Amino acid sequence: MNTTILLFLVQDGITNGAIYALLGFGLVLVFAVTRVILIPQGEFITFGALTYAALSSGKLPGTAELACVLGFVAFCMEMFSMRNQFTTGRFVRATALYLFVPALALVLAQFACGGASSVTINIVLSLIIVGPIGLYLYRIAYQPIAHASVLVLLIASVGVHLALQGLGLLFFGAEGMRAPPVTDVAISIGPLRVTGQTLAVYIIAICLIVGLWLFFGHTIYGKSLRATAVNRVGARLVGIRTVLSGQIAFLLAASIGTVSGILIVPMTTIYYDSGFLIGLKGFIAAIVGGLASYPLTAAAAVVVGIVEAFSSFYASNFKEVIVFTLIVPVLLARSLSAPAVEEEKD
Template identity: 70%
Template sequence: MNTTIMLFLLQDGITNGAIYALLGLALVLVFAVTRVILIPQGEFVTYGALTYATLSSGHMPGTARLAVAMGVAAFCLDLFMSRRSLHAALVARALAVDILMPVAILALTYWFAGRQNLPFLNIGLSLLIVAAIGLFLYRLAFQPIANASVLVLLIAAVGSHLALQGFGLVFFGAEGQRGPALSNAAFTIPPLHFTGQSIVVYAITVALIALLWLFFGFTLYGKALRATAVNRLGARLVGIRTTLSGQIAFLLASVIGAISGILIVPIATLYYDTGFLIGLKGFVAAIIGGLVSYPLTAAAALLVGGVEAFSSFYASNYKEVIVFTLIIPVLLLRSLAAPAVEEEKD
């Protein structure tokens, strides 16, 4: 290997690592607030990417109809859970959020589907659709069992992943898709060649990390999420609605996942199940960060991207094995550092 090849591999690793950093940060956010290991994060990536590609090709994405169906189910669940204390304001709010919002998104999608839209319009529609799906996913699958054990929440996450992956096969088919690039610019800094798409990936990743930092540090809802992550009971005692915190966390995670997918789909062909593998690499970064540290997760994501790039050069057949093997020494070190806990006796 010469210096030129090494620089190309580093460039590829940083590009991939930027995507994994976004996914890892979303996983840490959701776990800290809700204790849910968000296995369906990869489906948010797939839905965002393939919805954008479908709209760009002039077709109607099935995910918009899925958002309406999930909204109707969430509306029925809200009425059932609040059946003993129903009042007009509660029904009106549930109707607006669960029915009118996804129907409005579906109407916009029908209106713009099949037209030659600007890429940013298709991106906005894709983000709205996936954000609604993420919100309703929490409302249907996780909010009713929010106080359950981590194991129960994990089982629910796996079930949600399988269901969303199946819907993805129905909506998008088994064929892969690619979307139009967000920028066709290109320039060279010898010996490296930078495409506009890679620059967009770097810029959006940095911008999202900065926005998340501002959100958590300077907004009321961001501080409420931080309080919920530190102590759920204490947050409830001071008046913070932990259910709303969970909804916001899932909303942010779905938007981040959709943005990641939109950034990837012009670079690589994505299939209905591709997002799961991409999400797992973000999960590796989150595990290295201990599912608590945002800076360590971002740094670990760059490490994962670099290891993947160099593994694809030296041992392409085993690159996935090498990347996922990174978890083993981390878990071993954490288990040795953790204090021993005696098992409960019957």
């Protein structure tokens, strides 16, 4: 191995690590606020990537119709929960959130498919379509069992993952898709040639990290999420709506997964089930961070990306085995050092 190959491998590892860091942040956020291990995070990657690819090719993505169906189901569940305490404000909010938003996204997607749309429009539409799906899934699958044990929530996540994976096959088929890059700009740094897509990954990852830091540190909703993560019962006692916190957490996680998919799909072919494996690597970073620490999750994600890049070069047949083996010593160390505690009961 010479210096040029070494630099290319490090560049590839950092690029992948930036994606895994974003996914790890989404997993940490959702678990901290709702105690849900978000296995369907991989499906948000797939849906975001394939929705963007479909819009770029002038096709109407099935996720736009899925958002309408899920929104209608969530609306019906919301109306059923309001049967004894109906309020006009809550009805208007539910109508706008569960019916108007997905319907508007479907209309905009149909309009965009009818003519030539720009990359920016396709990215925004992908976020509007896939992002709310996370919120609707929380209302349908997780909110009714929000007080269940972590094991029950994990089982629910597995069920949601399998359902979404089947829907992905139904909407997009078994063949993979790719999309045009966000930008065609490229720069050369010594022997390295950094493409515009790689630069977009770095810039967007940094912007999202800074944005999350500002959100959690300087906004009321962000501080409410942090309070809910520290103590759900205490948060409710001081007037924080933990249900709203869960909705925001799932919306952010789905949006982060969508952005990650959009960044990945120009660089590699994405299939209906590709997101699961990518999401698992973000899960490794989140586990190393203890499902609590964002800086440690980011550092672990970069390590995972670099290990994956070097494993691909030296032992490509075993790269997945090597990457997932990283989690074994971490889990062993945590199991030996963590004291036995009883699960918090709401």
